[in-house]
Amino acid sequence: MLIRKLFRTAWSYKAQFISMVIMMTLGIGVFLGFNMEWKTIEYDTSRFFNDTKYADYRLYSETGFTKDELEKIASIEGVNDATRYLSVNLDIKGSSKKSMALDVSENFTVSTFTLISGKEYDENIDGIWLSDKFADANNILIGDTLTLEFQGTEIKSEVVGLIKSGEHMICVADNNQLMPDFSSYGYAYISPYKLKTVLSKKIINNIAEELEKAGIPSETAKKQAEMSLTDEMLSKATDKAFSQINLRSDIKKAELEDEVSKKLGRTLVGVIGCMILLVGGLEMRDTMAGFLDLLDNGVSHYTTKVNLVENTDLQMANSIITDLNADWESYSGISIDGYTATLDIVNNKKELFSVINEDNKPIKMKDDGVYLCLRLADKGKIGEYIEFSPYGSEETYRVKVIGYNRSIMTESVTMTDKLAEKLGIKYSVSTLYTKKASTEISSSDLISGKQDKQQLMDSFGSFVQIMDSMVIILVVAAVILGIVVLYNLGIMSYVERSRELATLKVLGFRSKKIGRLLISQNIWITVIGIIVGLPAGLATLKWLLLSLASEYELKLMLGVLTYSVSILLTFGVSLIVGWMVARKNKKIDMVEALKNAE
Amino acid sequence: MSIVQFENVSRIYKSGEHELRALNGVSFTLDEGKFVVILGPSGAGKSTLLNLLGGLDSPSEGTITVSGMDISKLSDNELADYRASTVGFVFQFYNLIPTLTVYENVKLVSEISKNALDAKDMISKVGLLDHLSSFPSELSGGEQQRISIARALCKNPKILLCDEPTGALDSETGVMILKILMDMSKNYGKTIVIVTHNQNIAKMADVVIRVKNGKIKSIDNQENPLSADEVEW
Numbered sequence: 001m002l003i004r005k006l007f008r009t010a011w012s013y014k015a016q017f018i019s020m021v022i023m024m025t026l027g028i029g030v031f032l033g034f035n036m037e038w039k040t041i042e043y044d045t046s047r048f049f050n051d052t053k054y055a056d057y058r059l060y061s062e063t064g065f066t067k068d069e070l071e072k073i074a075s076i077e078g079v080n081d082a083t084r085y086l087s088v089n090l091d092i093k094g095s096s097k098k099s100m101a102l103d104v105s106e107n108f109t110v111s112t113f114t115l116i117s118g119k120e121y122d123e124n125i126d127g128i129w130l131s132d133k134f135a136d137a138n139n140i141l142i143g144d145t146l147t148l149e150f151q152g153t154e155i156k157s158e159v160v161g162l163i164k165s166g167e168h169m170i171c172v173a174d175n176n177q178l179m180p181d182f183s184s185y186g187y188a189y190i191s192p193y194k195l196k197t198v199l200s201k202k203i204i205n206n207i208a209e210e211l212e213k214a215g216i217p218s219e220t221a222k223k224q225a226e227m228s229l230t231d232e233m234l235s236k237a238t239d240k241a242f243s244q245i246n247l248r249s250d251i252k253k254a255e256l257e258d259e260v261s262k263k264l265g266r267t268l269v270g271v272i273g274c275m276i277l278l279v280g281g282l283e284m285r286d287t288m289a290g291f292l293d294l295l296d297n298g299v300s301h302y303t304t305k306v307n308l309v310e311n312t313d314l315q316m317a318n319s320i321i322t323d324l325n326a327d328w329e330s331y332s333g334i335s336i337d338g339y340t341a342t343l344d345i346v347n348n349k350k351e352l353f354s355v356i357n358e359d360n361k362p363i364k365m366k367d368d369g370v371y372l373c374l375r376l377a378d379k380g381k382i383g384e385y386i387e388f389s390p391y392g393s394e395e396t397y398r399v400k401v402i403g404y405n406r407s408i409m410t411e412s413v414t415m416t417d418k419l420a421e422k423l424g425i426k427y428s429v430s431t432l433y434t435k436k437a438s439t440e441i442s443s444s445d446l447i448s449g450k451q452d453k454q455q456l457m458d459s460f461g462s463f464v465q466i467m468d469s470m471v472i473i474l475v476v477a478a479v480i481l482g483i484v485v486l487y488n489l490g491i492m493s494y495v496e497r498s499r500e501l502a503t504l505k506v507l508g509f510r511s512k513k514i515g516r517l518l519i520s521q522n523i524w525i526t527v528i529g530i531i532v533g534l535p536a537g538l539a540t541l542k543w544l545l546l547s548l549a550s551e552y553e554l555k556l557m558l559g560v561l562t563y564s565v566s567i568l569l570t571f572g573v574s575l576i577v578g579w580m581v582a583r584k585n586k587k588i589d590m591v592e593a594l595k596n597a598e
Numbered sequence: 599m600s601i602v603q604f605e606n607v608s609r610i611y612k613s614g615e616h617e618l619r620a621l622n623g624v625s626f627t628l629d630e631g632k633f634v635v636i637l638g639p640s641g642a643g644k645s646t647l648l649n650l651l652g653g654l655d656s657p658s659e660g661t662i663t664v665s666g667m668d669i670s671k672l673s674d675n676e677l678a679d680y681r682a683s684t685v686g687f688v689f690q691f692y693n694l695i696p697t698l699t700v701y702e703n704v705k706l707v708s709e710i711s712k713n714a715l716d717a718k719d720m721i722s723k724v725g726l727l728d729h730l731s732s733f734p735s736e737l738s739g740g741e742q743q744r745i746s747i748a749r750a751l752c753k754n755p756k757i758l759l760c761d762e763p764t765g766a767l768d769s770e771t772g773v774m775i776l777k778i779l780m781d782m783s784k785n786y787g788k789t790i791v792i793v794t795h796n797q798n799i800a801k802m803a804d805v806v807i808r809v810k811n812g813k814i815k816s817i818d819n820q821e822n823p824l825s826a827d828e829v830e831w
Contacts, residue, residue: 503694503695586674
């Protein structure tokens with residue numbers, strides 16, 4: 001009998017019942033859905049990292065690592081596995097706009113890959129294992145031949161397998177690229193055997209070149225060069241090439257998992273209401289669009305960005321800088337009281353890129369101190385001195401903080417090249433910025449890669465597309481949620497007040513007038529909701545940006561359109577619901593409503 | 599002069615194949631300024647009769663004429679205007695708006711009535727001028743009913759319809775309410791129609807209509823009705 005009562009009650013309150021089902025569906029579908037996605041990503045990522053033996057530590061050396069050094073590091077307590085590792089950016093021959101990271105894991109015990117199709121990894125074969133997504137985006141099949149250019153030397157290999165690698169889970173060319181774009185940038189692995197072949201070829205080419213310069217005919221020079229290649233030469237070149245040692249260690253893993261959990265905890269942001277969802281969602285898009293605009297027009301005035309190979313000092317780079325009429329930057333790792341940051345040495349006299357302040361305005365950089373990015377603002381107030389030490393150097397430098405800048409990507413301390421020279425800091429030039437198109441820039445041993453600004457902006461475009469879809473989901477969810485919640489509240493207040501409304505009708509008020517009263521009440525509630533919801537939306541996004549996007553110093557931006565759309569949508573929802581409830585008022589049974597005793 | 603005329607009025611409620619005749623072919627006439635009591639046991643059809651006269655419901659058959667206007671075929675809006683201008687209601691449970699003060703509850707009707715009387719004057723007539731700013735919840739049952747009478751009269755209606763107006767009150771308060779209603783009938787020439795099952799109230803009436811099983815059982819004109827004080831409660 002009670003079950004029957006339950007069903008009849010559910011039927012009597014079907015509107016509320018259906019609303020609750022919709023709210024639960026939305027709650028689970030949208031919010032838990034997003035959360036589950038994170039959980040899934042967490043699970044998949046940790047499994048993927050495990051399968052591909054993702055490195056916990058990476059050690060870098062400008063002069064490379066010898067086998068002895070590797071053994072010493074591998075014997076440290078707590079180190080489970082270690083390998084010499086090489087990852088270098090190369091251009092793809094025949095396509096000026098495509099490049100990739102070419103990796104070699106010498107022992108293949110750390111930083112490996114999972115095979116999607118093709119041949120299993122073999123350290124003694126000549127082929128290349130290519131990222132499956134890059135292959136897909138560029139219509140490359142197993143059996144095709146790929147030709148890469150490594151400092152003037154060609155690396156020709158048959159694609160023997162398609163793979164995924166943890167080391168390149170977020171496959172971007174450099175810090176400035178936010179989203180992977182597999183149509184222009186990918187990654188591949190070759191075996192140590194293939195690396196040796198390439199290095200041999202390069203050494204022979206270099207010797208032959210020197211001999212030719214000395215007047216020996218090309219053919220003879222090549223033969224002599226081949227004969228003069230020794231194991232020692234090859235071993236030294238290999239040591240130098242392996243500029244990384246990648247380690248796997250349990251200690252780091254635990255810390256890493258902690259970090260991942262922390263990040264996920266922050267994503268459990270509660271639902272704060274229709275208005276907050278609308279403002280938050282649309283505002284996020286505005287902020288991103290503003291960020292891209294800033295990147296495109298406020299910071300980057302160049303056409304092509306040219307990355308130089310490691311250890312290119314200013315003297316070596318000078319001829320290219322002159323040739324390209326370029327501005328340049330140098331990035332290197334530094335420690336500020338144990339905190340790792342980037343030292344950014346800047347020469348932007350031609351204004352091909354800008355260093356910007358908190359208000360996104362270009363800074364005219366001075367030579368008497370450094371600029372801290374906003375995230376490092378707590379390291380020193382303006383006028384105070386900070387000390388930093390470059391990694392790989394015993395030197396410590398003391399510099400005055402003269403301002404703060406908004407750093408788009410890296411957590412950096414920025415100074416002019418003049419100050420760097422005055423302080424005696426040894427640096428290498430990392431990146432050049434030029435107005436020349438990438439096709440006009442001839443290849444050089446010093447150039448490790450080129451990137452069009454347009455290409456970079458396009459890669460951001462795909463990120464914005466993803467964000468657009470998320471914003472649409474949020475806005476649709478907000479509107480449905482708004483309708484359901486307001487309709488339910490409207491119906492509840494209508495049921496509670498039906499006696500009062502019936503009294504008004506009995507007194508002689510027309511249904512239309514009572515309907516207008518109900519709608520105007522809804523409008524007042526909406527106005528209050530908007531007044532509270534707008535700042536709450538702003539605060540939510542601010543918090544979201546701080547929690548989730550602390551890697552980017554995004555400035556919160558809110559367009560007039562966002563304000564208008566949020567307000568209009570909320571008003572629209574409120575009016576529709578008010579109208580739906582007001583329509584019910586027409587059908588009120590005065591006699592029945594008044595019959596019920598208090 | 600007759601103000602109300604029921605001609606062969608029936609109200610039929612249908613539920614599936616079942617048919618319930620709450621009123622069945624009722625005909626009667628009421629004169630202006632009379633104090634009328636409709637008597638009958640529960641389910642006799644007296645409230646249905648009052649609802650039809652008040653324009654809260656429409657008859658299934660027959661015609662109802664009030665002040666020369668046939669109200670049986672009026673649209674919803676026309677019925678609302680009729681309720682606003684011609685009839686006033688007093689209910690057993692007062693039905694005041696809880697979020698409005700005493701004064702606002704009475705003044706409210708001036709928004710819809712063209713001939714509304716002064717709200718304060720009406721409140722004064724029911725003796726509650728000291729409670730203008732009070733909310734209904736701060737008043738006793740009797741006081742609430744007096745406010746409900748003031749609200750009904752403020753519209754300056756021709757007919758005052760009262761559904762068990764003393765039903766929720768003790769006898770002393772009930773007498774006071776009936777006195778007020780009788781005064782209004784005498785002093786303002788209003789036609790008062792009271793629906794009740796209390797036989798004693800009938801002794802005060804100029805006309806007593808007895809209803810049973812949806813039909814008029816009798817209509818009695820009383821030459822010398824008693825005052826509220828004279829009736830034994």
